[in-house]
Amino acid sequence: VIQTILIIEDERRIADWIRIYLERAGFTAVNAYDGKDGLGLARSLNPDLIILDLMLPGLNGMDLCRIFRQESDVPIIMLTSKGRKEDRINGLDEGADDYITKPFDADELVGRVKAVLRRYRGHVQKTLSCGILYLNESTQEVSLDGQAIKLSRAQFDILSVFMRNPNIVLTRNQLIEQAFNNNFEAFDRAIDTHIRRLRKLIHKNEFKPIQTIYGSGYKLVC
Ligand code: CA
Numbered sequence: 001v002i003q004t005i006l007i008i009e010d011e012r013r014i015a016d017w018i019r020i021y022l023e024r025a026g027f028t029a030v031n032a033y034d035g036k037d038g039l040g041l042a043r044s045l046n047p048d049l050i051i052l053d054l055m056l057p058g059l060n061g062m063d064l065c066r067i068f069r070q071e072s073d074v075p076i077i078m079l080t081s082k083g084r085k086e087d088r089i090n091g092l093d094e095g096a097d098d099y100i101t102k103p104f105d106a107d108e109l110v111g112r113v114k115a116v117l118r119r120y121r122g123h124v125q126k127t128l129s130c131g132i133l134y135l136n137e138s139t140q141e142v143s144l145d146g147q148a149i150k151l152s153r154a155q156f157d158i159l160s161v162f163m164r165n166p167n168i169v170l171t172r173n174q175l176i177e178q179a180f181n182n183n184f185e186a187f188d189r190a191i192d193t194h195i196r197r198l199r200k201l202i203h204k205n206e207f208k209p210i211q212t213i214y215g216s217g218y219k220l221v222c
Pocket of ligand 1: 009010011054055056
């Protein structure tokens with residue numbers, strides 16, 4: 001699959017130079033030379049990543065970043081000017097995934113693009129399933145038989161551990177360690193309470209995947 005990168009940068013010389021390097025690295029790259037054009041192309045092209053210059057005529061990079069974040073999860077690398085530390089802090093606050101300071105080396109930019117895409121792929125592919133039950137670790141959405149269900153934070157974390165380790169007996173300790181990183185102040189029993197509530201939410205008719213293994217712990221049967 002060839003990935004598409006949208007470059008929103010008004011300095012044509014820099015923009016075209018980035019495009020050529022990305023194309024050489026095997027990407028499809030598209031230029032937008034102002035913010036408005038960039039917004040339109042982002043919506044119509046649905047790119048895999050956006051390289052976004054901060055200083056743009058019309059809609060600036062920070063405004064665009066805010067809009068992109070409301071509309072999608074597309075990874076964003078911001079181009080900022082040297083010495084303007086507050087720009088990159090604001091950019092990361094607005095949801096940029098990384099930033100690179102001008103002037104920069106083209107190979108470094110290509111490296112950053114690949115790294116962000118790699119990170120992002122790992123992130124979005126975390127939809128786990130068990131029969132009619134689906135859990136998305138990045139959006140934290142859970143659905144049962146096509147219906148969205150609401151879980152508490154603890155219930156979600158416990159269910160994630162089960163779904164990452166299907167068909168294996170998990171002890172109470174393992175569940176606590178993996179779900180709460182050992183930051184769990186309560187005792188063993190609390191996990192039983194969470195699981196009892198979790199079962200009420202995700203068990204439906206014949207679908208009863210969380211089994212108690214007496215003397216050992218629990219198992220998610222998929
Ligand atoms: Ca600029």
